[in-house]
Amino acid sequence: MKIKSYAGMCLAFTLFAACSFVNAPDPVKGAGEGGEGGEGGTGAGGGVPSPCGNGVYQTGEECDDGNDVETDGCLSTCKKAKCGDGFVWEGVEGCDDGNMVNDDGCTNTCKLSTCGDNTIQEGEDCDDGNQDDTDVCTSACKTATCGDGFVHAGIEACDDGNTDDTDGCLQGCNVATCGDGFVQVGVEECDDMNLSNTDACVACKNAVCGDGHVRAGVEECDDGNLLGGDGCGPGCTLDNLLPQCMSYGVLDEADRNVNYSGSVVCDSNLIGEGWYRFMGAAGTQMPTFPPPHYACGTDAPGWVQDPYPAAQGQVVNATVCFNWINGTCEWSSAIQIAHCGSYYVFYLPLTPVCSLRYCGTN
Incomplete structure (x- = not known):
C-alpha cells in the first residue's frame, strides 16, 4: 500500500515539471504568452522602464x-x-x-x-514707462533735449524741432521776443538786441520820421506825425515856433472840462501866472461860450469872449469872463492866446476871487 502511494507522487511531480518547462519565460519576449510587454515594456514582469x-x-x-x-x-x-x-x-x-x-x-x-516698459534697453537713452512727451524722457525713449520737437514742461518755453532763429521759437527753446537779437520773419523789421528808442531800430521796426521817437543824430524832433506848424515839421526838423509854444504848463484834469460838475475848485490856487496848454481829459482849448453855473468843477466857469489868433505864430490879447448869477461876465481876467500850429497856449493870471476857474473843452 505504501509502495503504490509513492509511485503516484512521482508521476504527479514528473508531469508538473514537464508542464513548467513548456511554459517557461522566453528571455527575449518576456513573460510567457502574455509577455507582449517585452516589446512595449508594460507587460507584467516586463523589461527596462520606458524613457521620457x-x-x-x-x-x-x-x-x-x-x-x-x-x-x-x-x-x-x-x-x-x-x-x-x-x-x-x-x-x-x-x-x-x-x-x-x-x-x-x-x-x-x-x-x-519695448520703449515704455520701464527698462532701458540697447538703443534707448531712457525708459520711464510712460508715453508722456513733456517730461525728461520722451515716448521714443530719448532724453528730452531742446530741438526734439517736444516742450519739456518747466524747462522749455517752446520747441519747434528746428534750429531756425527767425521763427517764433529760438534755438535755446525760448519764445522769440523783440530785443532778443534775432529778426522774426513776418513779425519784426529789425532786432538790435536792445530796447532803445533813439537808434535805427525802434520796437523792432525800422526808425522813421513820424514814429514818435527822436532818432539821435538824425532827427531834431519827432512828434508822431508828419504835419507842419505844430513845432515839429514833416522832415522831423523843428518848426519856427514862439518861445511860449516850447515851454508851458499843462492843464489836463478831467474835472476842468465843461462837461464835468461836482467838486468846487478855484484857480486862484494855480501854480502861478504863466503860459498853459489844455490837454488830455480837460480838452484842447477854452470854450468861446458861457458854460453853465457849476460846470468844470467850480462855481463860476471861465470862457473866452474874444476871437482866437488865426495864424501860426500869432499872439492876441483876450478876455476871460466868468459866468455867475449877475451875468455871463460877472468877473473877468485879461489873458493872451498864442497860436502854436496844431494847438494854442494861454497866458493865464490867477483868478480874481474864488471860486472861479478856467474851463477846457474839446
Whole structure:
C-alpha cells in the first residue's frame, strides 16, 4: 500500500515539471504568452522602464506629453516649460533667451523689450514707462533735449524741432521776443538786441520820421506825425515856433472840462501866472461860450469872449469872463492866446476871487 502511494507522487511531480518547462519565460519576449510587454515594456514582469517622451508620467519627470516639441508646456526633457529655459513657450512667452539679463532685448518675464516698459534697453537713452512727451524722457525713449520737437514742461518755453532763429521759437527753446537779437520773419523789421528808442531800430521796426521817437543824430524832433506848424515839421526838423509854444504848463484834469460838475475848485490856487496848454481829459482849448453855473468843477466857469489868433505864430490879447448869477461876465481876467500850429497856449493870471476857474473843452 505504501509502495503504490509513492509511485503516484512521482508521476504527479514528473508531469508538473514537464508542464513548467513548456511554459517557461522566453528571455527575449518576456513573460510567457502574455509577455507582449517585452516589446512595449508594460507587460507584467516586463523589461527596462520606458524613457521620457512615451506619454507616461514616470518617477523623476515633471511632465511627459509624448512629443519632442519644445514650444509647448512640456519640454523634450520632460521638464515643465518656464521663462529662462531657452525655449519660447508658444502663446505664453514673447521671447526666451535662457538668461535672467533684463536689458538684452528679452526681459526676465520673457517679454520682448519695448520703449515704455520701464527698462532701458540697447538703443534707448531712457525708459520711464510712460508715453508722456513733456517730461525728461520722451515716448521714443530719448532724453528730452531742446530741438526734439517736444516742450519739456518747466524747462522749455517752446520747441519747434528746428534750429531756425527767425521763427517764433529760438534755438535755446525760448519764445522769440523783440530785443532778443534775432529778426522774426513776418513779425519784426529789425532786432538790435536792445530796447532803445533813439537808434535805427525802434520796437523792432525800422526808425522813421513820424514814429514818435527822436532818432539821435538824425532827427531834431519827432512828434508822431508828419504835419507842419505844430513845432515839429514833416522832415522831423523843428518848426519856427514862439518861445511860449516850447515851454508851458499843462492843464489836463478831467474835472476842468465843461462837461464835468461836482467838486468846487478855484484857480486862484494855480501854480502861478504863466503860459498853459489844455490837454488830455480837460480838452484842447477854452470854450468861446458861457458854460453853465457849476460846470468844470467850480462855481463860476471861465470862457473866452474874444476871437482866437488865426495864424501860426500869432499872439492876441483876450478876455476871460466868468459866468455867475449877475451875468455871463460877472468877473473877468485879461489873458493872451498864442497860436502854436496844431494847438494854442494861454497866458493865464490867477483868478480874481474864488471860486472861479478856467474851463477846457474839446
